[in-house]
Amino acid sequence: MRYWGNYVRYRTKEAFVVAAVFFSSACLLQMFHVPPLTSNETNGQSHSRIKIRSIDDDVTDDDVILKFEKPVNVADPKPTPVKVRGLQNLPKEFRVNLKEERALFKYRIEPDRVVGANGLLNTRRMQGHTWSGPYMSGAVVYLVASNIQHIDRRSLLRETWGSIRDLEGRKIELVFIIGTNNGRQSGIMTSDIVTENSVHGDILQFVGDDHLATNVRLAALQWAGNSLPGDFYVALTDDDVIVNIPYVMDYVTAESPPVVPPASVIMTSIEGGGSIVSSQSQRMFCLDGYEESEVTKRDGHDSVNMSVYSSMKYPPYCPGDLVIMPVSVAQDISQVARVTQPSLPPHLHQVFITGILRRKLNRGDDNIVAAGRQGGYCIKYHPSKVTDAKILWQGWYDGMRHRHHIYSMSAIR
Structure with a gap:
């Protein structure tokens, strides 16, 4: 009987710990939850309500800096230019060598x-x-x-x-x-x-x-x-x-x-x-x-x-x-x-x-x-x-x- 009493107390304590962890996680998710944009706001594109800022930007007292990765499906408005390379960019009449x-x-x-x-x-x-x-x-x-x-x-x-x-x-x-x-x-x-x-x-x-x-x-x-x-x-x-x-x-x-x-x-x-x-x-x-x-x-x-x-x-x-x-x-x-x-x-x-x-x-x-x-x-x-x-x-x-x-x-x- 003593063995079973200790076992029940241990399992009850473990259940309370698990419940506390789930409750804390739910609270954190609720704090950072961002409701989805309505259809008239998206215009077919993916956006985020949270303003993405860099640590180098000026920060005021009202600013909250959150570091988020840019959504992968948002195109960069200024793509990095590719440096024009050599031989393949010449006209054929100069690209091909003489025999x-x-x-x-x-x-x-x-x-x-x-x-x-x-x-x-x-x-x-x-x-x-x-x-x-x-x-x-x-x-x-x-x-x-x-x-x-x-x-x-x-x-x-x-x-x-x-x-x-x-x-x-x-x-x-x-x-x-x-x-x-x-x-x-x-x-x-x-x-x-x-x-x-x-x-x-x-x-x-x-x-x-x-x-x-x-x-x-x-x-x-x-x-x-x-x-x-x-x-x-x-x-x-x-x-x-x-x-x-x-x-x-x-x-x-x-x-x-x-x-x-x-x-x-x-x-x-x-x-x-x-x-x-x-x-x-x-x-x-x-x-x-x-x-x-x-x-x-x-x-x-x-x-x-x-x-x-x-x-x-x-x-x-x-x-x-x-x-x-x-x-x-x-x-x-x-x-x-x-x-x-x-x-x-x-x-x-x-x-x-x-x-x-x-x-x-x-x-x-x-x-x-x-x-x-x-x-x-x-x-x-x-x-x-x-x-x-x-x-x-x-x-x-x-x-x-x-x-x-x-x-x-x-x-x-």
Whole structure:
């Protein structure tokens, strides 16, 4: 009997505990119960009467913060945009590779100031593969698209911004890209170009027509990719452009400060797998304008026929007169150009090189950057206003006089 009495008391106590738990749960549910909305309030959508707030919002004394997950069937009014990726977003006429690679450019003359016995590359070899040595802390080679007849323009650039050879340890070299014009008579003899290069050491002459803007730049990028170290920078510009050297060099320094491998490396992912490991970012910098989604023109100036370019918009590209990139990127672009039909008109060379070929690398559009300071990096001058160009450069140079720099003897001072 004593056993059964203890058993009954234990079960009775357990029943009271269970009843108390159910009663407490019912009270809590009643406190937080939200009656359903009527049909005229819902309008066919799912809502909540409780105002969802973030802990970062301003809170008043009357506010009650309740953390609720957003209903899964409520669409986000601002969906996260997907970054436009590379190869699959190009028109078919550029997405498909040529069956055979186009021939490499050949060169008649190369710049002694870069490849000669006392040139830039020899200075780099003396220092070793590092930017921490005594000779240089970086290098930018400016590839200037010129014409075999533009002797006066080349002279002006050598007297102005092209006269700066070193700015606070960063080496600067100017290389003019001209063609042989396929034997077409231009009034300038081959011996004249050889003499010009022997005096200044800054001519790169390729076998081809320098009136075709696309070929001039592709020849320059191929030479840079095959001749310069991968951690050098190259800049594409024209012989009627005055470059603000201190602004540009400061920008390059800020974007890619000198590092000592392997203390610092940057990995760039490639779509579809793989990566590039380098001491610098594999990006292209637009220092004279940036177009993110320009509509393809079908009539008027700069128009393109549907059979040539079928997409409604161009990929992001640099439309201006100054583009900077690491040599490694220049090499990649020149290689992919050999399997891509250059069917765009020559006046759209920026679209082809910095837009189509860049995107064809299949690394997305994160590898093209608009400079933070739009304007001020360079000015395009009219060839008839040489005096104005000299005055402009003089003002820029006066702003950098206090900084350590080296200039050539032909410089205007």
